[in-house]
Amino acid sequence: xxxxxxxxxxxxxxxxxxxxxxxxxxxxxxxxxxxxxxxxxxxxxxxxxxxxxxxxxxxxxxxxxxxxxxxxxxxxxxxxxxxxxxxxxxxxxxxxxxxxxxxxxxxxxxxxxxxx
Amino acid sequence: xxxxxxxxxxxxxxxxxxxxxxxxxxxxxxxxxxxxxxxxxxxxxxxxxxxxxxxxxxxxxxxxxxxxxxxxxxxxxxxxxxxxxxxxxxxxxxxxxxxxxxxxxxxxxxx
Numbered sequence: 461x462x463x464x465x466x467x468x469x470x471x472x473x474x475x476x477x478x479x480x481x482x483x484x485x486x487x488x489x490x491x492x493x494x495x496x497x498x499x500x501x502x503x504x505x506x507x508x509x510x511x512x513x514x515x516x517x518x519x520x521x522x523x524x525x526x527x528x529x530x531x532x533x534x535x536x537x538x539x540x541x542x543x544x545x546x547x548x549x550x551x552x553x554x555x556x557x558x559x560x561x562x563x564x565x566x567x568x569x570x571x572x573x574x575x576x
Numbered sequence: 577x578x579x580x581x582x583x584x585x586x587x588x589x590x591x592x593x594x595x596x597x598x599x600x601x602x603x604x605x606x607x608x609x610x611x612x613x614x615x616x617x618x619x620x621x622x623x624x625x626x627x628x629x630x631x632x633x634x635x636x637x638x639x640x641x642x643x644x645x646x647x648x649x650x651x652x653x654x655x656x657x658x659x660x661x662x663x664x665x666x667x668x669x670x671x672x673x674x675x676x677x678x679x680x681x682x683x684x685x686x687x
Binding site for chain 2: 466469502503504505506507510550552556563564565566567568569
């Protein structure tokens with residue numbers, strides 16, 4: 461079945477440094493969509509960005525990611541970390557079936573802690 | 577304001593007790609989900625509901641059952657709760673190719 465791997469459980473950064481959270485995946489579907497969700501403490505997980513297009517950069521709220529099907533990767537990046545970026549980040553995978561998304565398969569999550 | 581509402585937010589139960597977690601949505605979304613969130617495991621899918629009385633097991637259904645008698649409501653039931661069911665439970669909904677809308681979660685402690 462589908463799987464998503466986020467190897468880093470915790471990433472600690474100093475404010476202003478670049479962010480890179482790793483995500484790799486396995487799927488048999490060629491039309492897979494990859495997602496990044498952000499989960500702030502005491503809030504609902506919410507979509508940060510998504511992509512299904514190979515080698516196309518997707519950006520939202522200062523974050524960006526590029527889907528690379530050749531390496532099955534969808535790493536999340538930001539040029540300069542802010543204190544408010546501290547949260548739990550999930551990479552997730554879904555395929556499109558008959559015009560609608562199938563279930564989301566999540567990675568284990570990476571907690572980003574940004575320090576002053 | 578479109579949202580998914582989960583009740584209760586916090587719950588403490590004794591081992592062996594029955595547990596009912598409620599989820600409601602005001603968007604008429606056909607598909608609803610129950611996930612549990614555990615450190616190091618991420619969000620794991622328990623059950624999917626494609627519409628009223630149309631439910632399917634997810635990846636970890638053992639120990640859980642669900643009920644969906646109205647499109648707006650999706651309940652998760654734990655018959656005889658176990659300590660390893662201590663977790664944070666999230667409900668989500670979507671329609672078509674829309675993005676998921678998640679609830680705020682229910683934090684369950686089984687002692």
